[in-house]
Amino acid sequence: MTDPTPTPTPSPSAPPLTRAGVVAARALIAPYIHTTPLLTCTTLTALASTPRSPGGASPTLRLYFKCENLQRIGAFKARGAFHAIEQLKLRSPPNNEGNDWRSRGVVTHSSGNHAQALALAARTSGIPAHIVMPSISSPPKIAATRGYGANIVFSGSTSTEREAAVAEVIASTGATLIPPYDHPDIILGQGTMGMEMVEQVAELMAGQESPSSPPRTLDAIITPCGGGGMLSGVALSCEGTSTRVFGAEPSFEGADDGKRGYYSGQRIEAVKSLTIADGLRTPVGAIPWSIIYERRLVAGMYSVSEDEIKAALRLVYERMKLVVEPSAVVGLAVALYNEDFRAMVEREAGEAGWDLGLVLSGGNVSLEALGKLFAEP
């Protein structure tokens, strides 16, 4: 066992929180992640362009879906985790004394996709991963994370208990903390999907247009927003381009903290919601907030109800044939059902409409949970 030492902090060579930082992240993680497919769906595009009611907004929307449910570990979180590990490797090359950060490993607390993502990314580089999970986590989630070779450390369910468990791991192992979203390396890693989307849509459009047409690009992207790592990363990836980025949240029990903060000018630091979009129950982190709100890189925030999330979920299963988790479809639910968003598009885009990118962020849901969701009337 090595002596506990302070965890490394980003060195001056850490990548900047800019579009260039996302470009650099993309090159670093390319060997490890999938370029996920970009899909379209005629039926959903037609639905999005049909007014919901006689008086409803009537925008023209052409939808493009970025299938991060087909990413490694089944969610976009693989991007940030691999980037965090690659950055650590860049900043602290291994020494020969056997007591560098690599042998001490990495640690995080998560019972969800970040846990599996960090476990996989660490194992890929032969680095130990300690994952703090509440002892009440479901056995399949524990098994999945352990399946990626992580050392599971159980804790109580409150954030105080989890943080105490993390501190203990750090004290006894010297592991480096990799938080799930409030970290520059994580944000830049998640941002890589935005750049991929824009390029994939441009390629698709180039194949459909006559050679003389002016080149088109995505008009906007909506991503789900929980802690804000993905939303802020995608916003950075579109910085200085003509693609606008929006965030989508569940409104249930105040899970729309990002939206409420965005329109009141004050970040909301605590949320307690049991929305079915269980990946989006967390409040927006401080660094994501600085990008989303303070730097104004996100153009707006919208929220949807639980029933709207369920309806969008059913459409993705039945029409797109994709297994997605409830959190993955909040962007689609905004495009289909949020009258404020739809009226805004109609106003801004006119007849030309918008080419709109939507991130299907993950697909980690148990078949039993799904059965229950759709068994309800």
Added chain:
Amino acid sequence: MTDPTPTPTPSPSAPPLTRAGVVAARALIAPYIHTTPLLTCTTLTALASTPRSPGGASPTLRLYFKCENLQRIGAFKARGAFHAIEQLKLRSPPNNEGNDWRSRGVVTHSSGNHAQALALAARTSGIPAHIVMPSISSPPKIAATRGYGANIVFSGSTSTEREAAVAEVIASTGATLIPPYDHPDIILGQGTMGMEMVEQVAELMAGQESPSSPPRTLDAIITPCGGGGMLSGVALSCEGTSTRVFGAEPSFEGADDGKRGYYSGQRIEAVKSLTIADGLRTPVGAIPWSIIYERRLVAGMYSVSEDEIKAALRLVYERMKLVVEPSAVVGLAVALYNEDFRAMVEREAGEAGWDLGLVLSGGNVSLEALGKLFAEP
């Protein structure tokens, strides 16, 4: 109402049942169908290359999945239906007297994917489609087919009753019959997926190999086999190449008629099975049989149990995040669980192993039916 006239029969210019016929079909249907994604899955490839039991076969298999569940109407059947319609258009250009076959429309009997495929293909060319369905068909299937603009004609459930209803439609409308699999145009249309797969895998491999490596190609493809339209079409698409084609069937209640016929040398003309792979309950048709067996273009047939189908289904949902119908996974079930197939690959391929293409043929399954399937212990 126009006078009933005999339905057109294939003219001498009908495409030949050869690889060249598949090439021609591909060009004809390209504007109407999706080039569906080809996906890989590290976990399933590792599983396939692991012995099931200490004494089990230990082949090396690298799996590639052709996602026809993401095809238009949610299944590969769109390929054959569009090809049949395009061939009719080629052979009988419209005249100005308003009484050609176009105005008389097309007819078929199907309560499944072929019904929706033909309805969509016909509507796309402005041609009426009459679909004979048993009156006990599930309301969602009826609604889906009607949603593609078809005229639904209800019949009894026996094949005699269905055929009588089709004859009546032909007598009263002069519509052209487009059967679901036992027809050259349908077979050639389905075959286009085989050609796409081989090309997509070659592209993927080219990206992974060093430029000096010799080019590799798919060693084999397994497709599900019901009426045999897809299997025989894919076999034609690989005629004269080094890619071997195999068929997969459920064994439940004798649904492995193709396999039993193949190894006894005699086509089995009737099947009565309620396998969960409901798209594969039909016997192999005469024309598919001539390609599969008489011309020896299929290298072998394998079957799997209901439990093996369910296990493969769960893996595709949980690991690949794809919504597929039970019929779609019989090829994967063969690769994972059929010891005869696995021992054969081990023997034939040695350490180099095989690059194996699997067709995920469709994804049309109700969420309620899925819930039931996975609610069982």
